[in-house]
Amino acid sequence: MNKEKFIKEFFEGTSMDAYLYFGAHVMKSKTVFRTYAPNASGVNIFGDFNGWIEEPMVRDEHGIWQYESGKAKEGHLYKYVIYGQNGYRMEHADPYAFGAELRPGSASRITDPTKYKFNDEKWMKERTDCLDKPLSIYEMHAGAFRRNPKDEENGWYNYRELAPLVIDHAKKTGFDHIEVMPLCEYPFDGSWGYQLTGFFAPTCRYGSPEDLKFFVDECHKAGIGVIMDFVPVHFAVDDFALKNYDSTPLYEYYPQGQGSMWGTCLFNHARAEVSSFLMSCAEYWLKEYHFDGLRTDAVSLLIYNGGDKDKGENGAGMHFIRTLNTLIKKKHPSVMLFAEDSSAWEGGVTGKPEEGGLGFDYKWNMGWMYDGLYYMSLSPQQRISEYHKLTFSMWYFYNERFILSLSHDEVVGGRGTILGKIPGSEEERFAQLRAYYTYMLMHPGKKLQFMGNEVGELTEWNEGREVEFELLERPLNKGLYDLICELNSLYAGNKAFYSGEYEPGQFEWLHCEQDGRALYVMKRNDASGSFAAVLNFGDAASEGFEIRAVKAQKEDDEKSPEGNTEEKKAGSGKSRKKQNRIKEENWKLILDTGWKKFGGNIDKKNETHKTKAGILSINIGAFEAKIYKIE
Incomplete structure (x- = not known):
């Protein structure tokens, strides 16, 4: 790595490879540790390799602290001890660590992320952004798709064990892509991975980095793409992580003295070092793990301050995401970028950055989802007056490249299940849901379904249980499942359902x-x-x-576009006769x-x-x- 070039890009906020410099890097005869803590008065390191006795790191002129050890080996746990203002002392995990220990532990783990060799060359060469191809996504939580009876404590499958289960289900149902909820390390199971502490460390709940790469590799070899949720807006408040990292708010800011709507810390995208951290994170998952797309969470907070239009546009947030998307598409043209955006911002979420847009490939159509599910919750009589809830989405559909999503957000937080929102007897509810899923197929836009929607789940989702596949023993649930399979088959096999769908007339x-x-x-x-x-x-x-x-x-009587030559010579001046056909x-x-x-x-x-x-x-x-x- 050219250090001078890296330092320049890092402090300009355009570095995509900061993870190659920071963190713990295993070399032939030593391991080198580096962390950025410009406001710390001192930084020590301790871990398995030195008996957990603090040893000092050395600071350079840029606020980067370094330590080298011939004893530190792959698999060892370690932490940084950071000293700062007003007697501050805090043991921190490495922000750039490639591995971490399982909660409630909070140490980082020395990990070599380069050992696994992928075998998906054909997939990587042929993949596209699916603009003119079918795209049917199965959103899933890695720990709650299936529960492992052999893991009595947590019920988790290893990534390697999970791969054939997911692939088999996707193949049977006709989904061509998997979207996994965040797989970066996180401490609280109930956050589903959206409150992160280890942005470069795949959660060890389901295995090692090599195991996760195996999962992606196997999906690719089976013809299934893998998308990961990316969370560049906020992070967990745990003291061992990024919060007040060098005794000051190095990564975060607090508008009006508060954090985000989730009680988390908001990233300060106005800081170049923070932008480089997040851009490098995105590049890491795309380059090192071969993910085919990133679904960016909470984009409305990048567009508006606090996600609130009345508080004005978030200039730093929009500059960050425009820069990130531009750089990603330059390096990885076939990667898909999805925006989970609930705002009605008219600047063009999927528009070109050079024209003022944000540069995403697709935007979740939250309006379509809200209107459709509201409509389905009404009685048949009430639907008459709300008739155009199902048609309104086409009034604005061509403003963006929309994806139709029925995600996890629609089946949590007291919202019940998709089926549970619909009135009527059991038979009537299933009949209406079958019609609704057919409407979803016919409506333009790529498709996304959260796991469990395909079996007609009866209980609201939570991360502590698996998909209720036992419901397939019931005829109504099995019928709904078979319909999903048939709809996906129709979708994939006929260009009318996807080709040119973002152009009027299709x-x-x-x-x-x-x-x-x-x-x-x-x-x-x-x-x-x-x-x-x-x-x-x-x-x-x-x-x-x-x-x-x-x-x-209206068509011409005469087939010749030239008309009657003799008439022309005669100069009759009369237009040719038309008829309705x-x-x-x-x-x-x-x-x-x-x-x-x-x-x-x-x-x-x-x-x-x-x-x-x-x-x-x-x-x-x-x-x-x-x-x-x-x-």
């Missing part, structure tokens, strides 16, 4: 009129084949529902959520409708959705 409403019914007709267009869905969110069947499927188009269509039923295989009571049968004068008539049952292939 999607259209064939019926979205507030006419006293909860009926909708959606169409996805593509030259390779188009599809339409008829959806009924009402509790009454509709017989002979007429759909204007084909619009009349309709190209009739055949609609072939390919999926009905009322079929018995999905938990309904309808026998599967062939059904084809032919338009007459561009209109067709369809019978649709209560809480039913039908998908047709247009021929």
